[in-house]
Amino acid sequence: MSAVDQPVEMRGGLGDWLRERASHAVSEFTAATALVVLFIVLSFASPHFLTADNLFNIGSQTAVIAIIAAAQTMVIITKGIDLSVGSVAALAGVVGAMVVRDLGFSVWAATAVAIAVGAVAGLVNGLLVTAARIPPFIATLGTMSAGRGLVFIITGAVGVYGLPKSFQILGNGQLLGIPFAVVLTAVVAVGMAFLLSQTRFGQYTYAMGSNLEAARRSGIPVGRHLAAVxxxxxxxxxxxxMIAASRVNSGQPNYGISLELDVIAAAVIGGASLFGGQGRIVGTIIGAFLIALVRNGAVLLDISIHYQQVIVGVIIWAAVYFDQYRRRRLESRG
Known part of the structure; x- marks a missing residue:
């Protein structure tokens, strides 16, 4: 078996692999424990928390954060970052809403269009990082600004309204009593977990994040693969x-401002390392639920949105500090 064919965690030996797996488990257990504690606290703190409507809302809200955080996790594993997610999500949602209202597209056709819009934005980011060799932070920062500008240009800074009731199925519909957005999240989570853990695509992704030059020398087409990511x-x-637009039955040009903070926080809380080469989707999903509970609880307890930003910032600090501490412990044991 060649170095490329081996699972990335196994390349440093069985001992390193076991320590890495234990590290992931600790991160995920810590995040899960925090999630359970927060759930219990909110249950007592607000009489509205455990209502069916609020839990449905949490599920739909988490879906958006979780799906986009799964995307962010994959990028972070490559030692990159994507700051454009909020602007691209807004652009995709607005375009999806416009093709339904103005061109008579079905919600499913509009969803395909929204995904295509995201793919184009991703290709732009990928080419800027690989072909133009612009650092991911700067490349996606530029896309964030350009994307937001495009949203305001095509909408005239006015929301897209007048949509049919069927447009709400992604964000507010149910399948066998389960929010449809949650079902989509589960499908994405399982698919992404399989892709990253059981396929060559995932092996290449981890390898590039662990050591880009070694990955290149191993024969991995790093430029093409990074663009694909x-x-x-x-x-x-x-x-x-598109799910976010469906939740409010409109395309909102202001949607997604500061969304990148939530999805980065969800990924890092779940164990993804900003140093690259580490991260799992299961941890990211736990992190997404934690962030969604923080946001939901803050609203129920009438905490200002400005304080919410402070809370999320502190969570990011704590998660990154824990990641650094974890890495130092692994290095000292190695």
Whole structure:
């Protein structure tokens, strides 16, 4: 078996692999424990928390964060970052809403269009990072600004309204009593987990994040693969943007401002390392639920949105500090 064919975690030896697996488990257990504690606290703090309507709302809200955070996790594993997710989600949602209202597209056809919009944005990011060799932070920062500008240009900074009731199926519909957005999230989570853990695509992704030069020397087409990662991430962002538009039955040009903070926080809380090479979808989903509970609980307890931003910022600090601490422990044991 060649170095490329081996699972990335196994390349440093069985001991390193076991320590890495234990590290992931600790991160995910810590996040899950925090999630359970927060759920219990909110249950006592607000009489509205455990209502069916609120839990349905949490499920739909988490779906958007989780799907886009799954995209962000994949990018972070490659040692990249995508700051454009909020703008691209808004652009995809607005375009999806416009083709339904103005061109008579079905919600499913509009969803395909929204995913295509995300794919194009992802391709732009991928080409800027690989062909133009612009650092991911700067490349996606530019896309964030350009994307938001495009949203305002095509909408005239006015929301897209007048949509049929069927447009709400993605964000507010149910399948066998389960929010349809949650079903979509489960499908995306399972698919992404399989892709990253059981396929050559996933092995290449982890290998590039662990050591880009070693991956290149192993024969991995790093430029083409990295571009593919950004395209796939963009597609998921497009889907998330369409779900978000469906939830409010309109395309909102202001949607997604600061969304990148929530999805980065969800990924890092779940164990993804900003240093690359580490991260799992199961942890990201736990992180997404935690962020959604923080946002929902803040609204129920009438906490200002400005304080919500402070809370999310502190969570990011804590998660990154824990990641650094975890990495130092692994290095010292190695």
């Amino acid at each position: 950004y395209v796939l991430a963009g597609m998921l962002v497009g889907l998330g943007g």
